[in-house]
Amino acid sequence: MDRIPILRMGAFLLVTIQVDMHDRLAETLQEDLAERVVSDEARGVLIDISSLEIVDSFIGRMLGRIAMISATLDARTVVVGMRPAVAITLVELGIPLEGILTALDVEKGMEMLEKSLDQWD
Amino acid sequence: MSVEQYEILPITAEEDLVRVRRATRVLCIKLGFNLVEQTKMITAASELARNTLVFGGGGEVQIQVLLEPGCAGLRLIFEDNGPGIPNIELAMKDGYTTGNGLGLGLSGSKRLVNEFDISSQIGKGTRVSITRWKSNIT
Numbered sequence: 726m727d728r729i730p731i732l733r734m735g736a737f738l739l740v741t742i743q744v745d746m747h748d749r750l751a752e753t754l755q756e757d758l759a760e761r762v763v764s765d766e767a768r769g770v771l772i773d774i775s776s777l778e779i780v781d782s783f784i785g786r787m788l789g790r791i792a793m794i795s796a797t798l799d800a801r802t803v804v805v806g807m808r809p810a811v812a813i814t815l816v817e818l819g820i821p822l823e824g825i826l827t828a829l830d831v832e833k834g835m836e837m838l839e840k841s842l843d844q845w846d
Numbered sequence: 847m848s849v850e851q852y853e854i855l856p857i858t859a860e861e862d863l864v865r866v867r868r869a870t871r872v873l874c875i876k877l878g879f880n881l882v883e884q885t886k887m888i889t890a891a892s893e894l895a896r897n898t899l900v901f902g903g904g905g906e907v908q909i910q911v912l913l914e915p916g917c918a919g920l921r922l923i924f925e926d927n928g929p930g931i932p933n934i935e936l937a938m939k940d941g942y943t944t945g946n947g948l949g950l951g952l953s954g955s956k957r958l959v960n961e962f963d964i965s966s967q968i969g970k971g972t973r974v975s976i977t978r979w980k981s982n983i984t
Contacts (some may be wrong), residue, residue, distance in 0.1 A: 745867060747860045748896075777883055781892040782951060793945065810885035818954035819940055845857060 769838035775806025902926025
């Protein structure tokens with residue numbers, strides 16, 4: 726079965742979504758990430774969606790659930806690289822990405838996670 | 847107005863949602879939609895295709911290219927033979943849901959397109975048509 730690779734970078738996990746995901750792949754990612762947050766004792770999750778041409782309500786909800794699950798497991802989630810057209814569409818669609826931290830790119834997202842480490846520890 | 851029946855795609859499995867998004871994208875580009883217009887139309891197509899699959903128990907989408915003097919449009923007609931929607935007015939409200947979603951599929955999709963048309967018969971199925979126009983083509 727297809728899986729989206731999860732990379733480890735220090736205390737954080739990095740996921741780059743590069744395919745037009747079908748729904749099952751998105752659900753698998755959610756479960757894989759929860760497992761890895763615990764097994765790697767990760768403190769943060771960085772999700773790069775710069776390759777995603779659209780974020781519909783399903784993917785929006787999935788991102789929200791990943792952020793909630795990670796927070797429950799004591800890790801913060803930052804979504805990075807959202808395209809401008811995707812942001813415009815999401816707002817018009819009415820999908821609230823509430824509770825999800827965002828940053829413009831991977832570097833800024835990493836800085837954000839590192840700052841959150843300093844704050845919480 | 848001339849209507850070109852472009853293709854009919856089945857929506858009976860999750861993989862079909864990816865196919866519907868791809869076909870929509872190809873035509874949006876062909877019709878000269880800009881990036882935001884493309885993104886809105888593909889997102890609306892994705893929402894409605896998922897409704898057809900999840901709530902309608904599967905169905906199909908007709909893809910049409912509309913040509914009028916001075917403008918072109920892309921129309922997608924989603925049809926299923928599912929249980930139908932008892933109260934369309936209620937279903938079109940933000941936040942209304944019967945499944946595990948946020949219930950924004952219909953009202954949200956309507957905001958992403960120029961024309962939105964829905965009809966439904968209990969026990970027979972639901973038909974949703976969306977159109978996005980591209981004006982001033984030369």
